[in-house]
Amino acid sequence: MTHRALASASLAAAVIALWPSLGAVTAQGPTARPFTPPPSTYSPPRTPWGDPDLMGVWDYQSLIRMERPADLAGKARFADEAEYRAWAKANAPNRDSETGVGAYNEWWNDRNFVVNLNTSLIVDPPDGRYPALTPAAEQRRKEILARARELASWEDYHALARCIASQTPNAPQAYNSGTYIMQSPGWVAIIRERLDTRLVPLDGRPHVGDNIRHWNGDAVGRWDGNTLVVETTNFTDKQRLGGMSGASVPAGIPFGSFRLVEHFVPVSRDRIEYYATVVDPTTWTRPWTFNLPWERDPDYQLFEYACHEGNYALTNSLRGERVQEAEAARTREAGK
């Protein structure tokens, strides 16, 4: 149990205080092509059984946000690394001024940002913004947010605050995002320091049946040349507050029964371009894709993330809500 794990449970309070709005959404055509990542000429070393060898620890801290900032509208990429670095210097976060319950100062935050010349993680739609939600999803989002404010039960907290999952796909997160890729013949394991281990069979088997639903879905994969392609379905519809952990994911997006297609494109010994495409016509008016660069970090040691074992914050938060409700009721009663 780390300090970080203990405090992660109080993240929910901060999330609730800081609802990010979904932001302006540009209208998009409904008939987007399936996303295909740009090819790479890099050929990684091979495992003894002949698969591309991606084994080791990777990390994906990102200064680039999911959506393109308004002041960079129309500019999809920085001209070069110098321009990125100048922008990064001006936009580096510093949370030391944050106070109050749920605040995370710089002590918490790994700041090992991977250089990324894209100005948004979302690369499709090309404007770097989330596509519009369907009307039904927009309605469901409002309901989720309304319930979440009430904090009626643990179900109104993010899966991470409940120590269940950091969820899939992984957007950047402030800390503990180190991810170990381990391989065996016919398998890839994606081992995230925070809670989740995704096991990806490569033998062409079908997904699990419809009645089996997972927080991280059911993944099956294949090699397309040197690119690992993973398709994940069978997600539970119990996700709350956005299906992905990490920065800049709009709150309340009702991730439910979606299909996720991920491309892991090795572009050098130390870099994977990771693309995640979310296909969910009941939620989104078109598929969308984000591109997060992963960088090899041989010095990163994954530690045990014993989150649930010390998760008193969730209980205490709910208890506090009930105490406040009881006090408010007494006050109302006294005022009659």
Add this chain to the structure above:
Amino acid sequence: MTRRARPAVFAAVALVLASFGTARPSAQGPPLPQAPIPRTPDGRPDLNGVWQALSTANFDLEDHGSGPSPVLLMGALGATPPGESVVDGGRIPYRPEALAKRNENRKNAVPGTPGRHLQADPELNCFLPGVPRATYLPHPFQIFQSSTVIWMVYQYSYARREIPLGAPTEAPYESWMGWSNGRWEGDTLVVDVTGFNGETWFDRSGNYHSDALRVVERYTPIGAYHLMYEATIEDPKTFTRPWTISMPLYRRIDRNVRLLEFKCPELVEELHMGEYRKR
């Protein structure tokens, strides 16, 4: 019979045909049957795959007859299946005061009331199981093996272990699953595990240890479909001498076998926090 099950039959035939080897792992006992074992390109036994214990050790490491459910309303659904001891010599060599604590644990294992009871069996609370218990929980686990590192990923909760095969390193912190250093001794994978906290139990019957625990595990393939698993347990605060458990592990060859999610933190939320749900 499925197509997938056929190799198991061949293995059984091979087992009968093969001359009985003499390679018994470290503990005393009759020699085990030996069959050819798959190997990795670097010549080590290939442990990759999904494995599971079939013993009742998770109920009680020692001899135990069948017993009633700790929860009355569960009837025979919650009953304890009988099993013989997996401990060499039958009994765990507790210090007298530690035996008293074990018996106290046994009474408190299933409190029977809502809440987060720390005196209960840690499995009841969905806490990480520790070692060796992770191996014989009623869940499969998957081994990933390279020439430099082995990962063991357990279906139970988010339990897993990284087992480097290089120069041993000191445990940098206390943890539920401990700090593992692995090495090969012939065809046996030996894993030396230290750095435990004192929070885990060995079974549902209150058998336990302190933070002085050291576990040395031995995984010895005795064929393509079986590993012999042994764990020697040292903890001078709790036991009068080191002691060893052993049991076979079985390769799961079910069609499309894979670990599924058993994210039990979700499954104990009502138990732990139900009293704070808005009415």
